[in-house]
Amino acid sequence: MAENVQAETTQADYMVFGKTGWIGGKLIELLKEQGKSVHAAESRLENREAVAAELDAVQPKYVLNAAGLTGRPNVDWCESHKHDVLRVNVAGTLLLADLTRERSIPCAMFATGCIYYYDDAHPIGSSGFTEDDEPNFDGSFYSETKAVVEKYLRLYENVLVLRLRMPISDDLHPRSFVTKISKYEKVVNVPNSMTILHDLLPVSIDMIEKGLAGVFNFTNPGAISHNEVLDLYAEIVDPTFTYKNFTVDECNSILACKRSNNTLDTSKLTAIYPDIPEVHDAMRAVFTRMKAAMDAEA
Template identity: 35%
Template sequence: MILLLGGSGYVGAAFARALNERGMEVLAPSRQDMDAANRDQVAAIVAEVNPRFVINAIGYTGRPNIDSTEREKMRCLTENTVVPGILAEVLGERNIPWGHVSSGCIFQGTRPDGEPFTEEDAPNFPFGHPEASWYSRTKAMAEIMLRDHPNCLIWRLRIPFDEFDHPRNYLTKIMRYERLLEVTNTISQLQEFASVSVETLLRGLPGGTYNVTNPGAIRTSEVAEALRRAGLVQKEFVFFHDEAEFLSDSAHVRRASCQLSSAKLASLGLPLRPIHEALDWTLRNWKWAR
């Protein structure tokens, strides 16, 4: 039995598909079934199920975006930091392997040498950074707590997208935004992210941090043009002049834009497709929501 927390969310649903494709039995308790911020309830379900491993896809990114986390700091802190801390204690006591969905938002830009950040690099957009969003801070704090737990695999997700039209899908967001900010990012094809993450547990990879991102980097304008070429949108995209205008007109906190390396996973036999290849495949297989 696999215990999947946050299974009803955008990321959690991708994990459910990855597990179902492998014919694995999954228990995904709802919020009504279990309060993940209640240690006793978490411990009770873990004791009852005795899972082979646990996946934590619980997290709060804000609605409609991370700006709202600045107003909902307690919820953001609870779901992004407190919950994984509880899981680390409960699962550590039973030595149950588990994976936690983290984020690349704790980085900004590239390394000083221009190369993408690896798992060995210290975050440069962490809890104490004056420009970091509250969301970034809570994800950074969770990593600090979890890195000393040998049975925990930290999976860094970055700007998820897939072939399913969804409000949380990066491609859907790009199509709906009135104006765009030109930035360069590493991003994650969500189903690949979930599949590779599950494989890290199935193969018994050691605890630690893994950048689960598609190799390479891509600019916002490249994504917009790819959407136009695929016939998914006909409008002319309008861009902000710069980040200062974006922050002045449309956002309250600075966004993390960064490049991450997934070479560690590739070296372990779990490569992801290059970003442009993954994007092209996704657009060819696009499915509109009904």
């Protein structure tokens, strides 16, 4: 790929990494809908020469990075593939930060807020963790590496770190949090911050165009529990849907690694974007759009 990249690519305002992924695919679709010129990056993040050549060929005004190893079928995979995770999520991500900084290109990293867990200073019901709080969750290797890389991404003045949590789409995509929890035999019931992609992806594009950089908690304001999400799903989309709960300890006993539960403080984000809807209202809107699309297809 590296040898041919300059011959194959044309210039574009946006270069997006993660074109085959869930969020990367959605970003490319959204940018096209907005009439923006987009190049879907071909290079592997850890291949410095290929990424440099592709950046130089495309000369993007903005880079969006939604590439990374997230684990299949789930994040437990990362526990047994630590060197792959380090190569892509740490080394590759830092290489992209370095290469875009060298070229003065603003670069948005689609990162995670799963680097915290409720504690005495940030209990359930509190305003949550701010962008300045030290990560306190290392229950999974995935989260541990995301916290490490974020620490160093802060040093890059061209980089915008967007901390997503439990992303949700308007459809029942297998990677959407709603789809995942609706298919589990049993679910825990803990309030969490969540990122509704319909509301937040357009904001990410506006943020990079505004020249914003640094770390942002990138969720809808507030926190919503698993049961509240599933009750809304049953109320609006599928009245036949039922579910069962189990405790966090019972849940941990069947997983290779722990899962993060937390609330993120969104005041830094909502000071700039006050219209991002509160998570309960936003979730109701997701299911209303989902039901309308299902009815239209029927």
